[in-house]
Amino acid sequence: MSLASNIDDVERQIQAIVDGFDFRRPGVEGSLARDLIATAAEAIIERSIPDALDPSGAPWPANEAKYAAYKVKYFEADQPGVLLGQMLSLDSMEGTASVAPHAIDWTYGKNVPPDAARVITAMIEKAAERHMQATDREKARWFTDGGRKFFELDDGIRARLYEVSREALSLYLREVT
Numbered sequence: 001m002s003l004a005s006n007i008d009d010v011e012r013q014i015q016a017i018v019d020g021f022d023f024r025r026p027g028v029e030g031s032l033a034r035d036l037i038a039t040a041a042e043a044i045i046e047r048s049i050p051d052a053l054d055p056s057g058a059p060w061p062a063n064e065a066k067y068a069a070y071k072v073k074y075f076e077a078d079q080p081g082v083l084l085g086q087m088l089s090l091d092s093m094e095g096t097a098s099v100a101p102h103a104i105d106w107t108y109g110k111n112v113p114p115d116a117a118r119v120i121t122a123m124i125e126k127a128a129e130r131h132m133q134a135t136d137r138e139k140a141r142w143f144t145d146g147g148r149k150f151f152e153l154d155d156g157i158r159a160r161l162y163e164v165s166r167e168a169l170s171l172y173l174r175e176v177t
Contacts, residue, residue: 043157
C-alpha cells in the first residue's frame with residue numbers, strides 16, 4: 001500500500017492566499033493602503049486639533065510670544081500648528097505615498113504652498129505673504145524645529161490601523177476560502 005500526499009498543493013494554496021493579501025487590494029478609499037493612510041491622517045488631526053498633543057500625549061509647546069501675538073492679531077488663531085489651515089489639513093496629512101505589496105512609504109505633505117483660493121481676504125493675503133509661499137513641508141519643519149511632534153502614530157492610532165487591517169483581512173479570507 002502506498003500513500004500519496006497533497007502537501008505541496010496545500011502549501012501552494014496557502015502561499016497564494018498569503019501573497020494575495022497586500023496593501024494594494026481594494027478598500028473603502030480605493031485600496032487597503034489608502035484606508036490605512038486616511039485612518040492615520042484623520043486620527044493625527046483629531047489628536048492635534050483642538051488638543052494640540054504630540055504622539056506621547058504631551059501638549060505641544062506654546063508659540064513664541066511675539067509670533068503668538070502676530071497670529072492672534074492677523075489670523076485670530078492662537079493654537080500652535082494652526083494659521084491658514086494647511087499644515088494640519090487632511091490633504092497635507094495624507095501627503096504622498098508609494099505602495100508596494102507589503103510596504104507603504106508614507107510621507108507628510110504634498111510639498112506645495114496653500115491654495116490661494118482658501119485665503120479669502122486681502123488683509124490675510126498681505127499679512128500671510130511668507131506663509132502663502134511656504135510649502136506644507138516647510139511649515140512642518142518650522143513646527144517640529146520648535147519642539148513639537150505631530151506626524152507620528154500613537155497607540156490609539158495603531159489600534160485603529162489594526163482594526164482596519166483586521167476587517168480587510170477578514171473580508172479577504174471570506175473571498176478566497
